[in-house]
Amino acid sequence: MTDSGHPVRCFTYxxxxxxxxxxxxxxxxxxxxxxxTDGYEPYNGIAERYQLVxxxxxxxxxxxxxxxxxxxxxxARSRDLLATRFIKLIGKLFAAEARTAKWEAxxxxxxxxxxxxxxxxxxxxxxLEQSPGVVPNSLLGKALTYLREQWPKLILYVENGDWPISxxxxxxxxxxxxxxxxxxxxxxxxxxxxxxLIARVADGVAGQAFGQHLCRxxxxxxxxxxxxxxxxxxx
Numbered sequence: 001m002t003d004s005g006h007p008v009r010c011f012t013y014x015x016x017x018x019x020x021x022x023x024x025x026x027x028x029x030x031x032x033x034x035x036x037t038d039g040y041e042p043y044n045g046i047a048e049r050y051q052l053v054x055x056x057x058x059x060x061x062x063x064x065x066x067x068x069x070x071x072x073x074x075x076a077r078s079r080d081l082l083a084t085r086f087i088k089l090i091g092k093l094f095a096a097e098a099r100t101a102k103w104e105a106x107x108x109x110x111x112x113x114x115x116x117x118x119x120x121x122x123x124x125x126x127x128l129e130q131s132p133g134v135v136p137n138s139l140l141g142k143a144l145t146y147l148r149e150q151w152p153k154l155i156l157y158v159e160n161g162d163w164p165i166s167x168x169x170x171x172x173x174x175x176x177x178x179x180x181x182x183x184x185x186x187x188x189x190x191x192x193x194x195x196x197l198i199a200r201v202a203d204g205v206a207g208q209a210f211g212q213h214l215c216r217x218x219x220x221x222x223x224x225x226x227x228x229x230x231x232x233x234x235x
Contacts (some may be wrong), residue, residue, distance in 0.1 A: 009170055022046050036167050039150050056153030059166040062090045064143035071139050082130055083140055085148075089126070093121045097165050105161030112158040120155050146176075 014021040021040045029050055036055040037043040047054035069083035077084065096116050100108040127147055134141045147154070157163045 009038060017042065019045060026050050026052075035165060036170075039146055053163075053229060054153050054158065055156050055163060056150040057166045058093060058154060059168055061143075061147055061150060061154060062087060064139070064146050065090070068139040068143050082134075083143065085126065086123065086143070089119055089123045092116075093165060094137075103161075107158075107161070109161030110160070112161070116158055120158070124151070 001221050012025060017040060026046055031051040033052050035047050035052040036057055038057055038060040064087045065083045069087060072081060083122060093116055096111060100111055127144060134144055157165050
């Protein structure tokens with residue numbers, strides 16, 4: 001938050017997510033600044049230590065319910081499926097944000113208090129009503145646990161029209177791209193000229209070997225090595 005009306009997004013890199021690395025990043029940040037995160041536990045300590053306003057990201061929360069929904073065969077899905085009901089309610093929150101994207105912050109805040117707060121109440125009531133009947137270790141159970149544990153942070157955004165509902169804007173501004181490596185999603189921040197090479201070589205290299213070298217190559221792209229991998233595949 002710059003208080004200028006124009007968001008400024010800066011990005012940095014650390015070789016991990018530990019608290020010591022984060023301390024270097026947040027040292028000197030002003031009291032009351034806004035921090036939006038997923039549910040990674042060390043962020044709670046960072047927000048408390050530096051007296052930050054800690055927001056939760058609704059995109060991360062929604063992702064848990066999407067996974068739960070996708071785990072149900074398509075033929076068995078309906079609008080009454082519990083995961084689908086949560087996804088629909090969360091969608092209403094994002095629809096309100098899309099409607100107010102070009103509004104002034106005070107106008108957006110009024111709509112959030114008048115409309116989004118009621119949707120949040122519905123989500124909360126549904127969570128309380130359904131949680132006792134859901135197996136905790138199931139995908140839906142994990143989604144509900146995440147929602148319940150993150151709830152105080154997830155609802156804070158309605159208090160200020162400048163605060164975001166999710167980190168989508170920052171993610172888009174970073175230029176990060178998602179690709180699948182050895183069956184897992186890897187989020188990569190890479191130069192555009194690297195992506196075509198990766199696309200051509202990824203399925204020609206054993207997933208394990210590719211995964212072992214990928215991050216090292218992308219931190220400081222080694223075009224010659226990527227070209228060699230491409231040549232091996234084409235051969």
